[in-house]
Amino acid sequence: MEEEDECPELVPIQEKPGGPAVQIPVTIITGYLGAGKTTLLNYILTEQHNKRIAVILNEFGEGSALEKSLAVSQGGELYEEWLELRNGCLCCSVKDNGLKAIENLMEKKGKFDYILLETTGLADPGAVASMFWVDAELGSDVYLDGIVTVIDAKYGMQIALADLTIINKTDLVNETELLKLRDVVRSINGCVKILETQKSRVDLSEVLDLHSFDIKDGERLSEKLQLVKASHPHLDQSMRTVTFEVPGSVSEDLINIFIQNLLWEKMFKNKAGVSMTVIRLKGILSLNKKEKKVMLQGVHELYELDETPELWDDQEPRLNRLVFIGRNLDGDVLKREFISAVSRRDCVDDS
Ligand SMILES: Nc1nc2c(ncn2[C@@H]2O[C@H](COP(=O)(O)OP(=O)(O)OP(=O)(O)O)[C@@H](O)[C@H]2O)c(=O)[nH]1
Ligand SMILES: [Zn+2]
Secondary structure, three states: OOOOOOOOOOOOOOOOOOOOOOOEEEEEEEOOOOOOHHHHHHHHHHHOOOOOEEEEEEEEOOOHHHHHHHHOOOOOOOEEEEEEEOOOOOOOHHHHHHHHHHHHHHHOOOOOOEEEEEEOOOOOHHHHHHHHHHOOOHHHOEEEEEEEEEEEOOOEOOOOOOOEEEEEOHHHOOHHHHHHHHHHHHHHOOOOEEEEOOOOOOOHHHOOOOOOOOOHHHHHHHHHHHHHHHHOOOOOOOEEEEEEEEEOOEOHHHHHHHHHHHHOOOOOEOOOOOEOEEEEEEEEEOEOOOOEEEEEEEEOOEEEEEEEEEEOOOOOOOEEEEEEEEEOOOHHHHHHHHHHHHOOOOOOOOO
16 A cells, blocks of 8 residues: 655664674564453464564563463463553653563573563553663664554554554454444544454564564654653553452353453442443353363453363362453452352353
């Protein structure tokens, strides 16, 4: 597709004389909660066999143990660093944490040759991106290769900064809706390249090694950050994370009823009487008669229960671990409702 006139022309960078130390490219993967960032990350890790890739996950909430087990497939030459961010405003903290994580990674330098950085669906990608521009010293070891934004075709976006947007979940919308979304993306970011995918399956050559910022000294990045500064809304502080564990095994039917009451009927209220809105739901569940762990994934009102390959160990206590991200959430109430829902004795056919 022909790009607009105002899009800056990219000039290939000249190799510095004297053979400088190899710089490691960093691709930032952004996108709103549940858009498909981790799906993309896993896809890249399974498809890409020539590069040793390090992954940094910048996740939201306390459920990081769970996030780890959900996020990245193990095996191969994979090195992980984890960023933990607490509830609250992330705009301020993300920059320092991001730097530290990358510095930790740098100590293992030589062991990998590419970094993928997934930012939480709530972080300000501008803050993460700006550290590459601000910190000149860091800039000598790594460089920002590109900002990839995954967009949920059904639920929305975060695209002003992106070099590449991936409109994911095209299976959930029709051609007209897709066309509309493409227009919206173009109107926010006229220069951005747009790919359309299901399950974030992309041609890796269109995602990695973009060299989006190869004009000297991050000038283009600073220009970009300037552009979004004016329009960037502050992080949504009403968003909270709630996690809890409930021991034992539960009925699949009752779990479905609980989730549907929560996501579809919005039946549960916090102590102020306001309905809880869950935007993102993740969990590892122990279902009756299932030998393997079951993963729960929810985005807005859509959810799925998938058996993982992982068996419950004989010694391992069976339990259910859940993470909720949303508004007006009350952890005590949610846990109580969960326990009461899975303890129902009537209409159970599988316990
Ligand atoms: N229908 C459909 N679902 C998808 C597609 N791609 C991913 N999903 C599902 O969307 C859910 C969220 O995917 P993730 O990759 O975990 O999303 P994420 O952006 O990493 O989520 P957070 O890190 O929590 O913000 C999972 O249940 C995926 O299976 C798609 O193309 N179509
Ligand atoms: Zn993720």
